[in-house]
Amino acid sequence: MTESSALLSISKKERKALIKLSETATPDAPRAKAILVLADGVTQSAAADATGLTISQVRYWQGRFRTRQLNCFSHLNENVAEKSKKNKKKVKKSEKTTNKKTDKKDKKKKSKKSSKKKK
Secondary structure, three states: OOOOOOOOOOOHHHHHHHHHHHOOOOOHHHHHHHHHHHHOOOOHHHHHHHHOOOHHHHHHHHHHHHHHHHHHOHHHHHHHHHHHHHHHHHHHHHHHHHHHHHHHHHHHHHHHHHHHHHO
């Protein structure tokens, strides 16, 4: 099989995420680095040499990135999932606070109504 001569294009946001991921101690780090060097116009075999992956692995991850973009990296997906969980907790917490405030207002209104009825 011949090497792909088509450039792999990535956005600035993707490049930033890939750089950050390539600096981690995860299995996705060399994969992210391979995508980065491929986007810079390096051949698949040179990307394999630069990352320690086999040429087959580089081809696999290049194809996977082309179809799924950043979603192909499990560690990025885990981080996104963690962030969304944290955001959901914040929303729930603020809802509880809002509900408590509303409950207090309702209690005050009820107590005022009941005191007016007694008079």
